[in-house]
Amino acid sequence: MAYHNLLIETADSIATLTVNRPDKLNALNGETIEELHACVNALRGDAAVRVVVITGAGQKAFVAGADIEELSQLTAVMAETLATRGQELMWKIENLGKPVIAAVNGYALGGGCELALACNFRYASSNAQLGLPETGLGLIPGYGGTQRLPRLIGRGRACEMILTGTTLTAEQALAAGLVNRVLEPPQLLPAVLEVAGALASRSTGTLRLALKAINEGANMTLDAACRLESALFGVCGGSDDAREGCAAFLEKRKPKFGNS
Numbered sequence: 001m002a003y004h005n006l007l008i009e010t011a012d013s014i015a016t017l018t019v020n021r022p023d024k025l026n027a028l029n030g031e032t033i034e035e036l037h038a039c040v041n042a043l044r045g046d047a048a049v050r051v052v053v054i055t056g057a058g059q060k061a062f063v064a065g066a067d068i069e070e071l072s073q074l075t076a077v078m079a080e081t082l083a084t085r086g087q088e089l090m091w092k093i094e095n096l097g098k099p100v101i102a103a104v105n106g107y108a109l110g111g112g113c114e115l116a117l118a119c120n121f122r123y124a125s126s127n128a129q130l131g132l133p134e135t136g137l138g139l140i141p142g143y144g145g146t147q148r149l150p151r152l153i154g155r156g157r158a159c160e161m162i163l164t165g166t167t168l169t170a171e172q173a174l175a176a177g178l179v180n181r182v183l184e185p186p187q188l189l190p191a192v193l194e195v196a197g198a199l200a201s202r203s204t205g206t207l208r209l210a211l212k213a214i215n216e217g218a219n220m221t222l223d224a225a226c227r228l229e230s231a232l233f234g235v236c237g238g239s240d241d242a243r244e245g246c247a248a249f250l251e252k253r254k255p256k257f258g259n260s
């Protein structure tokens with residue numbers, strides 16, 4: 001399927017999804033949000049795709065936020081609908097069931113930071129800047145940022161970032177735990193593709209169950225989450241991939257996982 005504001009390229013079981021509105025620093029207008037919904041739905045159903053990488057077109061921005069031109073025209077009802085639609089997208093990305101990695105190659109502001117937060121983990125280029133500057137526009141984050149940021153970096157740091165609208169440099173984001181690695185711009189995508197390749201060689205079923213335990217468990221009490229973990233451990237513990245992975249270790253060879 002061809003998209004107006006997205007590029008999608010698949011190689012070696014890794015789909016690279018690029019938000020492609022470089023003249024607007026890849027800002028997420030309504031059309032782009034709808035295209036992302038369609039694209040993420042397609043990626044979910046595509047068994048040939050085992051890992052997804054999300055990045056932005058050009059050298060300057062991952063995604064510089066929701067489209068402020070559109071935000072300037074909203075009524076209260078439209079604003080709530082927009083936030084709900086964006087949140088549904090972020091949930092879908094976070095719960096894709098296959099690893100989704102953000103390659104944050106520049107500004108990741110507002111909805112762009114929220115898109116990065118919805119990915120399972122983030123690598124950033126040294127020129128990246130991440131933040132939720134919405135309060136400066138008389139708004140609050142609406143695509144899950146008030147919830148995912150505090151859960152990731154702690155409530156105090158998140159309050160400071162959201163209330164002041166301060167953006168973090170890549171190094172500050174690394175120190176805060178907002179990104180996992182910082183790389184020079186030319187090395188960003190190769191490093192992300194390297195880790196994506198390592199994930200693509202693992203059992204898709206195992207990774208899906210690990211993500212389910214992490215994501216669903218995050219919204220439960222520790223006790224309930226550990227019971228979920230043991231139930232999911234039961235599912236994977238009896239699987240062909242567990243037989244294969246353990247046998248390969250004992251036989252000192254590389255495992256050959258199925259694509260279940």
Ligand code: COA
Nearest residue numbers: 023024025027064065066067068069107109110111133134
């Ligand atoms: N929505 C709509 N358009 C945006 C945008 C956004 N979130 N972010 C950038 N753009 C547009 C600019 O309006 C400009 O368009 P134009 O050339 O037609 O005037 C173009 O992208 C380039 O941006 P510009 O501001 O000229 O680049 P810069 O290097 O001077 O500044 C930023 C970069 C990221 C600091 C600045 O663009 C910015 O602050 N953007 C908004 C960030 C934000 O508040 N996001 C949260 C929204 S909820």
